[in-house]
Amino acid sequence: MKALVYTAANTMRYREEPEPAAGGGEVVVEVEAVGICGSDLHAYHGRDPRRVPPLILGHELAGTIVAGEGTGRRVTVNPLITCGRCDYCRTGRDNLCAHRTMIGMTRAGGFADRLSIPAACLIDLPTDMDARAGPIGPQDVCDLAAAVEAAICDSLADRAANAIAWFRREYPQGRVLVAAGGVAANAALRRRLAELAARAGLAFVAPPPALCTDNGAMVAWAGLERLRLGLGDELDAPVRPRWPLDEAGLGTGINLPPIIPGLDPALYRDPRLKPGGDDTRR
Numbered sequence: 691m692k693a694l695v696y697t698a699a700n701t702m703r704y705r706e707e708p709e710p711a712a713g714g715g716e717v718v719v720e721v722e723a724v725g726i727c728g729s730d731l732h733a734y735h736g737r738d739p740r741r742v743p744p745l746i747l748g749h750e751l752a753g754t755i756v757a758g759e760g761t762g763r764r765v766t767v768n769p770l771i772t773c774g775r776c777d778y779c780r781t782g783r784d785n786l787c788a789h790r791t792m793i794g795m796t797r798a799g800g801f802a803d804r805l806s807i808p809a810a811c812l813i814d815l816p817t818d819m820d821a822r823a824g825p826i827g828p829q830d831v832c833d834l835a836a837a838v839e840a841a842i843c844d845s846l847a848d849r850a851a852n853a854i855a856w857f858r859r860e861y862p863q864g865r866v867l868v869a870a871g872g873v874a875a876n877a878a879l880r881r882r883l884a885e886l887a888a889r890a891g892l893a894f895v896a897p898p899p900a901l902c903t904d905n906g907a908m909v910a911w912a913g914l915e916r917l918r919l920g921l922g923d924e925l926d927a928p929v930r931p932r933w934p935l936d937e938a939g940l941g942t943g944i945n946l947p948p949i950i951p952g953l954d955p956a957l958y959r960d961p962r963l964k965p966g967g968d969d970t971r972r
């Protein structure tokens with residue numbers, strides 16, 4: 691099959707690759723559409739040590755199962771592959787599974803004709819539209835994008851609802867739902883999360899959309915915002931920027947804009963903001 695392979699920093703090769711083989715509990719999906727995530731761009735620029743070339747990137751995709759159980763189903767995927775056995779997995783918080791791996795990172799992703807993936811990662815596409823039935827026009831692209839967005843919103847809103855229920859149990863004094871990561875960049879998802887927060891009686895806080903294109907900047911924003919609010923509390927949610935914030939002066943190498951007027955620059959060097967969070971607390 692053909693695949694677009696990340697072979698070195700700033701280098702991609704469109705080349706022949708072996709067909710993917712489905713292991714136990716896995717299926718093979720033929721890729722119809724795949725998105726380019728900010729994470730893929732970080733990897734391409736050689737800035738993600740977790741994505742080691744040669745590697746087929748891509749983890750946001752839709753396609754059809756062509757081998758294994760459910761052949762013919764049109765699906766989108768949850769790119770995270772989790773163990774299913776740990777406490778997090780068993781309590782609906784599998785996004786925190788310490789054993790999690792991911793397509794397009796620890797194994798081949800979707801910039802290819804086909805990929806293998808655990809059947810448990812698949813989510814049915816809520817549409818019977820066949821993207822290959824005819825010439826694809828702008829409206830088809832919009833319809834497909836809207837369908838994928840709706841499926842992802844449904845899945846993430848379910849998870850967020852679980853997480854909020856857990857949070858309400860464990861931290862009844864909690865008042866705020868903070869959305870960061872790529873989810874905060876999507877207006878539809880942002881709206882769904884704001885609705886969930888309102889229903890749970892939580893205030894909703896998300897970074898300015900202009901910051902949502904850079905995960906590093908967004909995580910730093912969330913951390914600075916927590917520090918500014920004096921939230922160095924017992925909540926086990928250390929902020930984890932991926933590179934030191936003070937490496938290039940105050941700047942960060944990540945274009946962190948002066949989003950919080952009057953912020954004490956010393957905060958940027960607070961140990962709680964270092965990559966991996968403040969390990970002295972663990």
Ligand SMILES: [Zn+2]
Nearest residue numbers: 727728729749
């Ligand atoms: Zn992504």
Ligand SMILES: [Zn+2]
Nearest residue numbers: 773776779787
């Ligand atoms: Zn797990």
